[in-house]
Amino acid sequence: MMWSDPAVLRGRTHYARVMEGWVDNTHGDAFTHTVRLSDDDRAVEVAVVALPSPTYEIRDGRCRALAGAIAPEVVEGVGRLAGTAMVGGLTRRVAEATGAGEGAGLVLDAIVEIARLARQVAKLPRERAERAAGGDAWECWQLDTTGWSDLPNSCFTYSDAGRALFGTRTIATPMRPDLYSPRAGQHRVFERSKVARLERVAGRLRLFHSMHDNVHGFEVTYEIDLASGRIVRAEHLTPKLPYMGICTEPQRKISAMLGETVDGGLRKRIQAHLGGPTGCAQLYDLTADLLTLLS
Known part of the structure; x- marks a missing residue:
């Protein structure tokens, strides 16, 4: 395919976007x-x-x-x-x-x-949120599905297959009571930072997107071969996940991006590759946002 520069890269060799968010x-x-x-x-x-x-x-x-x-x-x-x-x-x-x-x-x-x-x-009621105080992953998972009605089947962790892993392996969580029931007037209950970068490197376009917050740590890297328009590198680090031992399962799906052609239909195709009840919502969002920057 004929590669054309994204609008954000016209007249420059790299582009960066930074997000700071809090609740x-x-x-x-x-x-x-x-x-x-x-x-x-x-x-x-x-x-x-x-x-x-x-x-x-x-x-x-x-x-x-x-x-x-x-x-x-x-x-x-x-x-x-x-x-x-x-x-x-x-x-x-x-x-x-x-x-x-x-x-x-x-x-x-x-x-x-x-x-x-x-x-x-x-x-949620504070007394119920206190169940998360001991870092019990199963208690936190139940609080999640109570506190956020749109979670079931939004990703692997909240699917039946994800739920079935409780009791079969060690599962660790950074979730805490304040996320479910913050103190009155509490500032920065939740904080998130993200950095997205696009840069040309030796015949390739490198895409990077990181996200770090109270319960997530993601650093995603893709490289596109400019001659063919295909993804030739797809990898990421996940130093922090809401449920280490469950959320880790769908992370391997990033390998499905290798060889993909970066065209107008890729944003739809990544739903099957990375999203849905077998995937990871955060990995999907981070990837989709990078593809949006390519338009």
Whole structure:
């Protein structure tokens, strides 16, 4: 295939995007999710007050331009998201509210990151959340499926096959009570940092995406041969996983990416390779986000 440079690489040899996100327990029934997202051209901060699972409904939103050109209508549009649920259709609703002005794509991506943060914290009764205090993986898994209604079959860990592994091997978890029932007014209940990089290296395009937070550690690397447009390197490190011993199982699926052609259909094909009830939702998201940067 004929390879063409991604828009973010035109006129440069490398591109980087950095995300910092955190969750504050600011309301009795809602959280404040904040994301700062920056790249080589601009930076934004988006904060959303939203209800927890199952609705993930936005109560209030605001956006600040931190650097570069961000159209005023894009900034103002975030405030019009009140009442929007951060579920299927969110991308369309954000696009309608913010328009297509300068920086709209970065603001949309920040809100997607906020939707992901919202699925990392819950508001269960404190006495129930305390079951996670001893690091009992089975207790935490049950709290997960109670606190987040959209988890069942979202990945291997929350499938029947994943559940069946409890009691058959050692399973370790970093989950803690505050993720299920944070203290009143608690700041930075959950924190996440991500770095995405694209760079040309000796006839290849190297893609890197890392994510580190309270319960995850991912560092994903792909390399694309520029002559053929095929993925010739696909590997990652996972120093931290929610359930070490279960979440480790689907990580080997990254090898299915080797030899894939990077074309317009790859984002759909990776659902079968990396996602669904046999895959890993985080590995899928990190890969999908890199492919989006290639457009």
